[in-house]
Amino acid sequence: MVSLLSRLVAIAVIAMSSHSFADSLPDLKGRTILAVTENAYTPLNFVDPATGEGIGWEYDAMNEIGKRLNANIEWHLSSWDTMIQAVKQGQYDVGMDGITINEERAEQIDFTIPYMTSQQFMLVRADEDRFNDATSFAANPDLHFGAQAGTTNFYVAVYDVLDGDEGNPRITLLDTFGASVQALKSGDVDSVLMDAASARGYIGANPGSFKIVGGPLGSEDFGFILTPGSDLLAPINAAIESMKQDGTLEALNKKWFFDYNQ
Template identity: 25%
Template structure:
């Protein structure tokens, strides 16, 4: 069955979001880092890892400037027609993301204002298919869900994992595999392949994330077996946890695989010592566009994602950010997620 004729939207510049924590301020914090991992250095001379675009050295292969020349695609009227009338009439897709400190997911370009990364690129493709202008809003993790609950934002594109608990309040349209990584200083012989391997260590993690839930589960298992506890410390942005990692305040950070792989590749200061599914042992975790439950948008998002998967622009975006191995064959609505814990 043929579709109505497609219209190519005018090329858009990325909307500028109000930074939750500008790169300049975070870089100033990074300048206070402790001596470098290999040998002693003056902290005033060794600034340590910086949290966003400026952290990548020249030749790293990533375009970190504000003029992204994003990959675009055509509007598909029959998919756009699935968008709730209120959003269609407004003409914008209001996208919630974290505060821009997690390359290559979502982070600030070298102008400290323009949000870039794989999450913004995928959101932009979806908006293209839906015939909408994308507007990005950056904030801390918890406020993504507050904004979705209130209806202030239409959708979260921010490395959000499908979980059974979240499915009670949100609808999901998947677009990437969710893999996690344990990142530690480079050159060590410690490896994490099972829960027992984190016993007696201090790990950083983001509060309210699925990796926090996994780490808490591991710690409970270890304590039940008489092993040493894992000390868990919480961080909200890359500047803080990389300072903690470089200064030895934590032994490793447990977070999204794309962020860890990017940081390890462009700095050489860290390495990935363990990888795990974001869904834990029972399911393969998946990252999804997230909307308030039953607000009518998820089917349009799902169809738009399958459109860009099918036309090849999705693969080009993942290739652009070095994440081809996290591709999904199709977007699904509300698939099995990270199991709930407790009673």
Template identity: 25%
Template sequence: MKKLFKKIVTLTALGTLAFSLTACSTANTSNTTTTSTIDKEEWIIGLDDTFAPLGFRDQNGELTGYDIDLAKAMGEKLGKKLTLQPIDWSMKEAELNSGNIDLIWNGYTITDERKEKVDFTTPYLDNKQIIVVLADSSIQSKADLAGKSVGAQSESSAVTAMEKESDLYASFKDGKAVTFEDNNQALMDLDSKRIDAVVADEVVVRYYITLKGDNKYRILDEDFGAEEYGVGIRKGDTKTVEAFNKAYEELKADGTIAEISTKWFGSDVAK
């Protein structure tokens, strides 16, 4: 009887625990899917902290950049406290949809594939996926990339853009791009001649060249296409998208966006 009683107590406790865990799981899922980001007092912004000049760390280790300044202006406009959260960029959509972050904001290119996973704000900056080589490279055109080692950031729109030109992409050495955790690592491997070319965002490459010296590199006339940056918001959260877009237009109208753009690019290049 004692053994039977202990077994009944144990089974009851396990059943109660399972019910509690299920309830918690359901509640967490519900919160993630039903709570609009615009209703939160604090926004956690997911970013790549090596993506200069949009979001990166300065000499003191502080996060800075064009997108950082835009986010701060938007936070002030909407009365939100901001937390800047560096993330593994290859996991950005998973971080957003799990609720670990509230916005993806750091040179996040709008693509059809990404639209299936997240909702985007209005585009705020134009960009191109350009090809950079060392100044003395024999590579003069996209066709010359055949048989060469071409670097890019893992899970980036640069890879997506190259994959769309499937025949050319398959002609690369090993039949694909050499991927890196971030663009800086790719560009450093180019410097060391471990790879032959890098495909990356124009704003990143041109900023890198200004730091390293423009006589060391050459940007090809051909590229892998124009694109636009937007801010990623959880799928279906139209309330936040609409509020964000309205606030952005107001920041444009009062000159805030132009001021930030001029600070980082020397002129108003914002959309």
């Protein structure tokens, strides 16, 4: 009885919190927000094979932000290597692609508060037996990473696993994150670094193809990026905070990182 009562009280508190935040959030009065992503970072953003539409954690989160702020989200696509510059120049209002908050990027664009904290892990083929962690990977000169230039995955591979040389030939550069995973699957590279959420997504979507080896290689915070000085920063931050407080972000984690791949 006590356990049931506690659960009912928790549900009531979340419901009241949600209504309270909704009442206090800014009203953007139907404003259209131009959002951009890549559709290549499962399960944050990717193409639904059944419909051809973009889906994922970030889609759901930004659409929910739009609802809470009384704004319309208009979706666009961009490659990773042009996204930050496009948002900086104001071609889009907000961008997302599992973008790590760091000082170098913050000099170019504005970041929201973090919507997710993640750690990097080594994704490998399911039958891999030549190494079992970052140290044994680094010790074998025949092993190669697949990565996109300028991403967290690339920099962790360079500085946390290898020798700090960004031109190290043991890193094969590919155009998209999905291409890196495909290169791993086909045997062209031996590991791809990614956050735990995406690793679970790829493992779930490709049964028997991949596994994770070793432990976490650092921690990172993800944020949405906005044009410098954007008047959307405060409203979006307020919406993110409300979603943290009322359990919405945790519900999205459960949907995309666990339930989706069951």
